[in-house]
Amino acid sequence: MERDGTLLDDYVLSLVDAARPRVCFLPTASGDADHYVVRFYRRFSPGCEASHVSLFRRDQGTGGVEDDLATHLLSQDLIYVGGGNVLSMLGAWRAHGLDAILRKAWRRGIVLCGPSAGSLCWFEQALSAFHGDPRPVRGLGLLPYSNCVHYDAEPARRAEYHRAVADGMRGGFAADDGVALHFRGTRLEHVVSSRPDGSAYEVQSHGGKVAEKRLEVRYLGAPAPVKPERAGSALGCAAHTPARAAQEPVAA
């Protein structure tokens, strides 16, 4: 949901094999911010069966979803997780059993995606900036790597991620704003970008020495020579769009 374009949203919708996809938004990481929910419906309701789940307004019957949460989420084609604070989000998810539901959704082939905190959460470990210094956070662990987002947006991020990996965080993937890592199963299949200059990297430690490898990125704005294959296989498919638009809640 970048403000200046729909390239990443169009890409993730192209992964779903449905004429009118069922898309559910989880704005937990923003504290279920109203403006974010509105932005989601503006973007997705024209072409999709759009819904959202609020974990803060369930008492007022305005949680977005009337059904049982598991039933609702497991009937989606795409689950879109918004940005914000990844620790707060994971805490609230655990309290409502959403962590288990999302693991099940992934195994069933429902496409999972999200920017920022909505990217970090799928990995085994994530680098997240708190009050003070960034530190590693344990995610849902669907993807056996670490993840770092906003790699270009904050000058210290690269050094912090390298240091964390040198200190024992597992190797993984870093993405600039506007760049999405698309995993099929646990394998990185495509790296796509809504910005011509967006980059992504694989960062590994070899005997305490950190190496960064630049990944091939396909700019989605150029005429696309390859149409991404459809999902819907028995394998889970997690697409990640670690992109942050100017006024989206900032990860961390």
Added chain:
Amino acid sequence: MSRPPIVRIEDRSILAMGGGGFTMEPNNPLLDDYVLSLTRRTEPRILFLPTASGDTSAQINSFKARFAHRTCVAEHVSLFRMRETPRPLEELIFEQDIIYVGGGSMRNLLAIWQAHGLDKLLIEAWKSGIVLAGLSAGAMCWFGAGVTRSSGPPEVLAGLGLLEGSLTVHADGEPERLPVWLAAVRSGELPGGWALDDGVGLLFRGKHLERTVSSRPGAGAQRVDAIAGELVRTRLEPELLLGEGPSKALGGLDEAVEELRRVHRLRRGMGRGRN
């Protein structure tokens, strides 16, 4: 950083409100002024935790509107937009005199605090004599258990357990909680405890209930225990607050507060630019 020393149990304070204060009573400052009066500081530092609401701007703005012109240093901490407070939580918590917790989802509140390690910091804050105050979810969280509607229908949920017994809130405003609580106390699922109307606050010193206060005439509270499977209900008569403390000085308050802040800023050498 060094932690403040542990104080005697009778010097630890919690004000648990069934509802009321700046988020629910925008035109009635009695409970909030009472909160400020609970420390001996002339200009207490008060920190608002809006976690249970998802850090809504509405709660944060109400907090600012209520406390900005009172004799205190007021700030909030967001666990969703942490760049608003880019300081370690530990540092922020232990420099406070009062920590005020807003209402919302008790389940989310406790889970998010735990994810950030804030539950442990708040227990330490209480032990060091920092006053804890809160309404609704922000009141029940200090007890052994409360009755929450975090998932829709009312249900029992364990709290941090600083105070013994259970608490249910909004006894008048959201009456559907009360039967769930009474049934849980009767069956022994929950220990006995208190049911509070909106506008009523229980002041605990240590684990001992010291005062029952109210911002509204007619608001009530009851203590309920199960004895041999039967509920024994005792009505408490809250003392109606009369605006003791800061609100008495309403005329010219802003100017006096500003003067005091100027002096404090000078004394702190501008500190960290809090204002």
